[in-house]
Amino acid sequence: MPDWTPVALLRDLPPLVVMPVTVDGVDLALWRSASGRIAAWADRCPHRGMRLSHGFVRGEALSCIYHGWSYAQSGQCQRIPAHPDLEPPEAIRVPVHHATEAGGVIWVALDTVTTAPPALAGVQPLRSVTLDARFDPASAGLTESGGAWRGTLGGVAVAVLVQPLPDNRCALHVLAESKASPTDLVAASRGIETLRRQAEGVSA
Template sequence: MPPYPTGSWMPVALSADLPAGTVMPAQSPAGPVALWRSRSGRAAAFADRCPHRGMRLSHGFVRGETLSCIYHGWGYAQAGNCLRIPAHPALTPPDTIRVATQPVEDGGGIIWISVGEPAAGPPRFEGLAPLRSMMVEADIAALEAVAGTKADGDLLDYAGNAPTIRLLLAPQGQARTLVHVLVAEGSSQAERIAASRAAEALRRAAEDIAHGGIAR
């Protein structure tokens, strides 16, 4: 993944893909994260490694307002400090036992992560609503080649055989791109289906280019 400037925002997931009480893996500019939402609905991002034995916290489970490791059940508050060690229930864990956290903003249907303290909030896309996310095994250059236009920052317009959709791009490495598909607010079910099919066609064509084939 290319470096993002300190304080910049990266779109890592759609809000709808992280219901209350769930955890999922994600990739941030600082590395793998466990993205989770407490039972009350607050999103948080932890480094995806339990300080105890190194187990991935994205394999863990949410209990109330804490995320617990699936291995030995150590529980962490949203600030990253350890609250509970099941093998020692009477122990108050020292504050030195904690998980690295990253700033998270959840708005407009998109979850954003920042490395370092951001100077301002993430962008908002008036008149647009997220439809779906998809991982494309191709870089942004391949996506631009299929779309026939250059990305404007993180946004790429694509028409295909449907009304123009906007693609919010998040590079995941040398040849992978996480794409969040945005459509106009109030789009009909038929328009949403057409936009999803157009996005799939774009994905296939970009992957053909990336793998040395011919775009379909």
């Protein structure tokens, strides 16, 4: 099992946004603070179990949508709106995992990290898509090189990162060659749609 799993493109997580992601079958709330810090937490509020990915970001804290409990970067609960004078006990803490950004991709590691995520050079982020099917990069004409699957989509050179998901699904995070123009990128995006239809067996 690799240390790091690609979970999203940085452009899809601007400051003040929280989104759900899944790594090794574990549901996480991936969020970015006002100052741009990225965090990946257990997607469960310690109070009532609500998904924190339904919550909202204010400043450097993530708040639960249910009762507004807010959590600092450490995962420690810092405020309970119904008890404004209470200093929340240290035991109220969300499990925090490793999250980092490299080359426009957000990577998450649940446990100990021994390596850095691959730094992909010469590419720009394109888009992430989810496939309701397994994905075999080799049968799609891609070859592994430098930590990503390389090939062409819509006539554009691409690097594809595969994120396994539960229930035989997966997400693909696709980057395109740096010199690709907006028109090229649109063609590559349509190429991704074709690739997904083929992988899901919708059309040959």
